Amino acid sequence: MEQSTLKLTRKIQLLVDLPTREERKEALDTLYRWQNRSFKAANLIVTHLYVQEMIQEFFYLSEGIKYKLVDEKKDEEGILNRSRINSTYRVISDRFKGEIPTNILGNLNHNLMRTFNKKKPEYWRGERSLMNSRRDIAFPFDMEGVKGLAYDEDKKAFCFRFFSIPLKTYLGKDYSDKRRLLERVITGETKLCASHIQLKEGKTFLLAVFEIEKEKHLLKPEVVAEASLSLEYPIVVKIDKAKLNIGTREEFLYRRLAIQAARKRAQEGASYCKSGNGRKRKTKAVQRFHELEKNYVNSRLHLYSRKLIDFCVKYQAGTLILLNQEDKIGIAKEEEFVLRNWSYYELMTKIKYKAEKAGIELITG
Incomplete structure (x- = not known):
C-alpha cells in the first residue's frame, strides 16, 4: 500500500541560547x-x-x-x-x-x-570498501532529546533544549518553508522525526526530518506525461496535445557560463591581490562566484521541476515518464562540457521529490 506521507530534511542553523560567552563555549565544547x-x-x-x-x-x-x-x-x-x-x-x-x-x-x-x-x-x-565516518559526522537523535520546542517572541526564534543544552534557531532571510514547518510541528500538524546535529566550519546545524502529508490532487493514472531533459531546453513535457518547454538554453546555460567566466577572471586576478591573512582572503572573490553559480543553478532547477509538476497536476497526469534518459546520460559522460554544465542528477532528484510529494508516479526510460 502506498504511503500517504513522505519525509523532508531541512538544514537549520542553531545558536546556543545562553547569556555569557563562557557558558556558550562550554555548551559548544x-x-x-x-x-x-x-x-x-x-x-x-x-x-x-x-x-x-x-x-x-x-x-x-x-x-x-x-x-x-x-x-x-x-x-x-x-x-x-x-x-x-x-x-x-x-x-x-x-x-x-x-x-x-x-x-x-x-x-x-x-x-x-x-x-x-x-x-x-x-x-x-568485494565491490565496495567499508564505510568510514568523517570527524564532522552529523550525530543522530530522536525526539527524546528535544524538549520544550516553542517560538519565543522576544528572541524571534524557535527555542528548545537539546538534552541539557538550550538552543535556538537562526533562520535569517528564510525564503524556504523551514519556519512554516517548525510552526506546524509546534501545533502538532507535522511530525518531527529522528534528526541529526552537525557541527561544521564553526557553525551548528540541525538536519531536521519532517514527516508531512502528500499533496492530494485529482490525478488519473491513465493520463501520462512524457518529459525529456536536455541542455537545449532543460525540460520538454507533453501530455496528449498539450506541450510545454520549460526553460531555455539562453536562460540557463549562458547565464551559468557567464558566472563561470567571471569566476575564472577572479582566479587569474587572485595572484595579484594584496597578501596577508592567507589563502582565504586572496580567494574570497573566487569563492563568492562559486557560491553564486551553485545558488543560481539550484534556484533554476527548483523552478523548472516545480513547473513540470504543476503542468502535470493541471492536466491530471498521474504518471510521468522521462524519455531516453539512459542514452543522454551516456552522451553526457563522453562530453566534458555537457557533463559539467547540465546538472542532470540534481534536476532528477528535484523532480523525483516533487513528483512523490504530489502523488505522481515517476518512470525513467
Whole structure:
C-alpha cells in the first residue's frame, strides 16, 4: 500500500541560547565532544559489523568454529551472547558511557546497522570498501532529546533544549518553508522525526526530518506525461496535445557560463591581490562566484521541476515518464562540457521529490 506521507530534511542553523560567552563555549565544547565520540563510535560499529559478517570467510580458523550470527540462547550454533544489534551497542556504550547521551549512541547504532545491511551484498562481492565516518559526522537523535520546542517572541526564534543544552534557531532571510514547518510541528500538524546535529566550519546545524502529508490532487493514472531533459531546453513535457518547454538554453546555460567566466577572471586576478591573512582572503572573490553559480543553478532547477509538476497536476497526469534518459546520460559522460554544465542528477532528484510529494508516479526510460 502506498504511503500517504513522505519525509523532508531541512538544514537549520542553531545558536546556543545562553547569556555569557563562557557558558556558550562550554555548551559548544559539549557538542563537539559528542560529535567526536560519535565519530569514533561509528567507525567501531562498522568494524564490528564487518568482522561479524565476514567471520565465516576466516577459513584458517579451526573447523569446529561456530559462526552463526545469532544469540546462543536462541540457537545452539550461535556465537553471540546477545542479539546482534545489541552486541555493537554494548561495545560503544561500554567505551563511551558518561561521555555522550545513550540516545545518540542507540540511534547511531541503529542507523549504521540498517545502512550496513543495505550494502552487505556489495561488501560480499568485494565491490565496495567499508564505510568510514568523517570527524564532522552529523550525530543522530530522536525526539527524546528535544524538549520544550516553542517560538519565543522576544528572541524571534524557535527555542528548545537539546538534552541539557538550550538552543535556538537562526533562520535569517528564510525564503524556504523551514519556519512554516517548525510552526506546524509546534501545533502538532507535522511530525518531527529522528534528526541529526552537525557541527561544521564553526557553525551548528540541525538536519531536521519532517514527516508531512502528500499533496492530494485529482490525478488519473491513465493520463501520462512524457518529459525529456536536455541542455537545449532543460525540460520538454507533453501530455496528449498539450506541450510545454520549460526553460531555455539562453536562460540557463549562458547565464551559468557567464558566472563561470567571471569566476575564472577572479582566479587569474587572485595572484595579484594584496597578501596577508592567507589563502582565504586572496580567494574570497573566487569563492563568492562559486557560491553564486551553485545558488543560481539550484534556484533554476527548483523552478523548472516545480513547473513540470504543476503542468502535470493541471492536466491530471498521474504518471510521468522521462524519455531516453539512459542514452543522454551516456552522451553526457563522453562530453566534458555537457557533463559539467547540465546538472542532470540534481534536476532528477528535484523532480523525483516533487513528483512523490504530489502523488505522481515517476518512470525513467
